[in-house]
Each structure stands twice: as structure tokens, then as C-alpha cells.
Amino acid sequence: MFKIKVPATSANLGVGFDCMGLAVSMYSEFYFETSDQPLEINGCDVAYQNNRNLVYQAFLKGCEFLREPMPNLKITIASQVPVARGLGSSAVCIVAGLKAASIWFDNAISTTNLLKLAVEMEGHPDNVTPSIYGGLCVSFLDDQQQPVVAQYSISDNLKFVALVPNYPISTHEARRVLPTTMNYATTIHQVSRCTMMTHALETGDADLLQRTCQDLIHEPYRAKLIPEYQQAKQLAESEYGTMYISGSGSTLMAIMPNQQAAHSLVVHAQALFPQWIISPVQIDKNGVQSEVINRGEVLYR
Numbered sequence: 562m563f564k565i566k567v568p569a570t571s572a573n574l575g576v577g578f579d580c581m582g583l584a585v586s587m588y589s590e591f592y593f594e595t596s597d598q599p600l601e602i603n604g605c606d607v608a609y610q611n612n613r614n615l616v617y618q619a620f621l622k623g624c625e626f627l628r629e630p631m632p633n634l635k636i637t638i639a640s641q642v643p644v645a646r647g648l649g650s651s652a653v654c655i656v657a658g659l660k661a662a663s664i665w666f667d668n669a670i671s672t673t674n675l676l677k678l679a680v681e682m683e684g685h686p687d688n689v690t691p692s693i694y695g696g697l698c699v700s701f702l703d704d705q706q707q708p709v710v711a712q713y714s715i716s717d718n719l720k721f722v723a724l725v726p727n728y729p730i731s732t733h734e735a736r737r738v739l740p741t742t743m744n745y746a747t748t749i750h751q752v753s754r755c756t757m758m759t760h761a762l763e764t765g766d767a768d769l770l771q772r773t774c775q776d777l778i779h780e781p782y783r784a785k786l787i788p789e790y791q792q793a794k795q796l797a798e799s800e801y802g803t804m805y806i807s808g809s810g811s812t813l814m815a816i817m818p819n820q821q822a823a824h825s826l827v828v829h830a831q832a833l834f835p836q837w838i839i840s841p842v843q844i845d846k847n848g849v850q851s852e853v854i855n856r857g858e859v860l861y862r
């Protein structure tokens with residue numbers, strides 16, 4: 562049996578739509594072992610306990626890539642990552658299934674190919690990349706469809722707080738509300754803010770962060786799906802932090818200038834939104850991890 566542990570993600574970081582994403586300290590664990598039936602799945606919604614399950618589909622894609630037969634599989638899922646909340650639950654499943662297929666066949670899929678296959682399934686690289694690599698990642702596919710990835714550091718002074726609403730937003734629906742074209746002025750706004758934001762994150766410059774994290778290409782449209790968006794953003798900004806829609810929502814992610822401001826935000830946000838889960842998160846620096854387990858003993862990581 563082996564275990565795959567995958568971090569949740571917070572994609573886009575506001576101005577980095579479809580190219581920037583962060584791995585955060587919420588995890589899903591997936592156990593894979595042989596079964597006497599073609600497929601057994603436990604630990605997720607019954608709606609996903611069948612061969613349309615994304616983890617299973619990703620494992621199958623890995624087998625097809627390797628030209629190996631699909632084994633009989635038992636998958637057990639233990640997840641902290643809420644579904645359809647903009648914390649990358651679909652990316653987590655895809656990365657887990659592909660990584661599992663790789664381990665099953667002696668680590669046969671390189672990290673670059675893992676990412677390539679994951680992007681084919683997810684449609685954009687910004688959340689699968691940090692799930693694989695950890696940390697803050699910027700990524701795109703080049704003209705040959707090869708992934709290009711850069712990792713950036715984030716100042717230890719900055720503290721992240723996830724505000725997770727009690728309602729879902731599907732990524733598919735949240736992409737349908739977006740316009741299909743963008744003018745030059747908007748493009749310049751976006752490119753300049755996105756580039757400068759990586760600098761603000763690296764240096765921990767909270768003022769610059771607030772001024773750069775002002776998206777024009779998806780948040781104005783998606784904010785309508787999150788009625789509390791303005792109220793929450795103003796709250797974070799009143800504590801000298803900033804806030805963006807995590808992935809396609811509904812989670813709002815605050816970046817606070819220090820621990821005290823983060824604590825104050827947690828207290829005030831919990832009072833304002835009592836039905837929501839307000840949770841400080843750390844940056845995951847490892848990405849996907851695997852362990853082979855034999856009779857309870859971990860053989861390698």
C-alpha cells in the first residue's frame with residue numbers, strides 16, 4: 562500500500578489569473594492498494610465513488626501514458642480540502658491519481674510529464690503546479706505544450722488567512738461568467754500588477770501588495786457570486802492586509818502584514834461570518850509527497 566499526500570492550493574493570487582498559485586497547509590491523503598474488485602473507493606461523497614472519480618481518472622491517464630494496464634484498485638481518501646471552494650480540490654485529486662500511477666510503476670512518470678498530464682486534465686496550470694512543486698509557482702505551457710515553472714519565495718512576515726464560505730462555487734460556472742476579450746489598458750494594468758506582486762510577496766511589502774493585488778480580469782465578475790466579497794476585502798484592508806478570491810472562489814484569501822493583524826482579522830471575520838470557516842494557513846513548501854507502507858511500516862518517502 563502507499564500513501565500520497567497533496568497540498569491544497571490558492572490559485573490566481575488575484576492578478577495572476579491562470580498562471581500563479583500557492584500551495585497551502587491543508588492536505589488530502591490518498592491510500593492506494595490492490596483490490597479483488599476492479600475498483601473500490603472510500604472516504605469521499607458517494608457521488609464520486611465510481612469510475613468517474615477524478616483520482617481514478619487521473620490514475621487511468623497515468624497508465625495510458627505509460628502504456629501499462631489499469632490494475633484493480635482500492636482508493637481510500639482522507640481529505641481536509643473542501644470541494645468547490647477555490648482551494649484546488651480537483652487539482653489535488655488529479656495530482657494524487659497521476660502520482661499514484663507513477664509510483665505504482667516504479668516512479669515512471671517524470672515531474673515534468675506529471676505536470677503536463679495534470680494540466681491536460683485541469684485545463685490550466687496555476688493550481689496543479691503548486692500541488693506538485695509546493696510554494697508559490699508561476700507557470701505556463703510553451704508553444705510545444707511543455708510546462709515552464711518558476712518558484713518564488715514569500716517573506717515570512719506575511720501571514721495568510723483563508724475565509725471559507727459555507728457555499729460552493731464550481732470552477733466551471735465561475736469561468737462561464739468571464740468575458741472573452743481584454744483591451745490594451747487592462748492588459749497593461751494586469752501585467753504590471755502581476756509582475757510587481759511577486760516582488761511584494763518576496764519582500765513582504767504589505768503596502769505594495771495591497772496596491773498590486775487589484776485584479777481587473779476575473780474578480781470583478783466573480784465578486785458577484787460572493788456577496789460578502791467587498792465587506793471581507795475592506796476588513797482585510799482595514800488591518801493593512803489585502804484579499805483576493807482564492808482560485809475560482811468561494812474562498813477569500815487574506816494576506817496580512819504580520820501575525821497580530823492576521824489574528825485580529827480572524828477574530829473580526831469570524832464575528833462577521835459566523836457560518837464560515839476562518840483559518841490561518843501556512844505555505845506548503847514540499848508539494849506532493851508519497852510514502853510506501855508495508856504492514857504499518859513506512860519503507861520510503
Ligand SMILES: Nc1ncnc2c1ncn2[C@@H]1O[C@H](COP(=O)(O)OP(=O)(O)O)[C@@H](O)[C@H]1O
Pocket residue numbers: 605606609614615616638640643644645646647648649650651652654730731732733808809810
Ligand atoms: N474526493 C474527490 N473525489 C472525486 N472527485 C472530486 C473529489 N473532490 C473533488 N472532486 C471533483 O472536483 C470538483 C470540484 O472542482 P472545482 O469545481 O474545480 O472546485 P475546486 O477545485 O475549487 O474545489 C468536484 O465537482 C468533483 O468533480
Ligand SMILES: N[C@@H](CCOP(=O)(O)O)C(=O)O
Pocket residue numbers: 570572573578579580646647648649650651652685687688732735736807808809810
Ligand atoms: N485559474 C483558475 C483556478 C481555479 O482554481 P480552483 O481552486 O477554483 O479549482 C480559475 O480561476 O478558474
